[in-house]
Amino acid sequence: MQFGTRSIVFWWSASFVLIITMLVALSIGRYPMAISDVLRLLWDRATSGDGASDEVSRRVVELVRTPRVLLSSIVGAGLGVAGAALQGVFRNPLVAPDILGIAPGAAFGGAVAILLSGDPTLTILSAFVFGIVAILAVSVIGRFGGLGSTLTLVLAGVITGAFFSALVSLTTFIADVESELPAILYWLLGSFAGADFGKLGLALATVLPAVGLIYALRFRINVLALGDTEARGLGLAVAPLRWTVLVGVTVIVAGSVAVAGIVGWIGLVVPHLARLCVGPDHRLLLPASALVGAFLLVLIDTICRSATASEIPLSVLTAIVGAPIFVMALRRAGRLGWGHG
């Protein structure tokens, strides 16, 4: 493998960095702790021992920070995989769940539910349903384009995304300024502030199976990344594969939107970082994107909740971090001659 030795170094260092980041994230916050205390707490928990840790630190780590750190890592990993899979099946390094209309669709679903009832279960369900509605709309509009080509589908995604973004704006316009608007805005900018084990369970139940499905298709995603005609010539059923991956991506995105609101940029930039490390082969790229995504989102969320007295909205920071990374990716793109395919 051309990336062989590099990728072994990558796996070890990335896993190490992720674990360290998660530990540091557990120790940082309004109630700071030493990493050694965090480790002792976790050790006590794991061995059911009755350590010397005091009750407050135990509650902070167990009930507040652990679900939050785990949730941000799951969502980060999921969005990383979703982005990598989308870029593969659309043979386009510039697509992401936000661009294809899935995330705006899910956001609209969530916003409407907040507007109508405010019940969290309904919000989550509605985000899910509208994520699916968005991707179905993309499929229908894509068919109007006739060719069924990747470009038509990407354009259909842009159209759908713009439409749902407009609907989301409409809900903020209608929303009650006192009660509903803050909730909707919070949701649209993304946050892990409400993380608990219930949300963690929901994220696991949606993200894990979908990531598993996409990972199982890793070799076929490689083939599809050559382009439709090529893949068909090699004997691949192109449309069913692309739609299977799209459904997986929708489940991941809807799950993430449901527990954290809109988290922009992660799905776009993480695959680029991962590709720099392990190359374009999805057998390596998908797990690498999961690792990098988890690391990046845990890091950004920790900064969000601890940099200032009040929480910075998640998507603000992901954009600030993501934009320069994306510029780097574009430079690389120019060198590889993307955009001529």
Added chain:
Amino acid sequence: MADAHTLVEIRDGGFAYKAGHWLFHQLYLHLEEGQVGMILGPNGSGKTTLMRCLVGDARLRAGTITCPRRLGYVPQTLALTFDFAVRDIVVMGRVRHISLLGTPNAEDWQHVDRALETVGMRAFAERSFLSLSGGEKQLVLIARALAGGNQLLLLDEPTAALDIANQDRVLQVLWHLRAQEDTTILMSTHDPQHAADLADVVLLMNRDGTSAFGPTETLLTESKLSALYGVPMRRHEAAVNGGPPHVLLAPVSHHYREVGVQ
């Protein structure tokens, strides 16, 4: 009816992008196992479209087509968005043999190594595909088609973008496949000399949608080729290195000096 040895057959084949405007029609093509067939014709005569019909990427508007489902298609070029390694490109030729949720196993990689060996590209297995020259890329794409264990190799102008040395390399590999491996090959080409050198049967596709099919020696005549390309063509027979006479085909040199710009 096609007999047991027939691998590819098109009868009364017609294709039109717009109703009534035939790109080609009443086209006949017949290729038996182990034969090499070549498709000749000027730009826009429908060679690539015919290839797409054989691959299943386009559908004939008229006539019948017999073609093995397991065929290895070799495109002119491969525009890669992501820079895969040569091995990873070649193993994609095995996708038919790999289960839906599976990845390549040891046997698949053996096929990959053997195919790369056959085209003389084994040493390039770990290289990035985009770093290869045009000729090397073409050989890798042929290896990918071979790795699939296909009954038919279908090549779309495999030498179109290559210099003479690289054309020679590709033709050498095709010659080896025909002579040693009994591979059935159907390819389109711009160079009638390639057909004279390698083909058992040829299909001539004219701009007006008509076509002619037959054994190489009966179709590669001066008059037929001149009409096909709209350029006077010469046919010589010469013994090379004391061997049997060899057919040499070429456009009449410098004829355009006499004609002038029309």
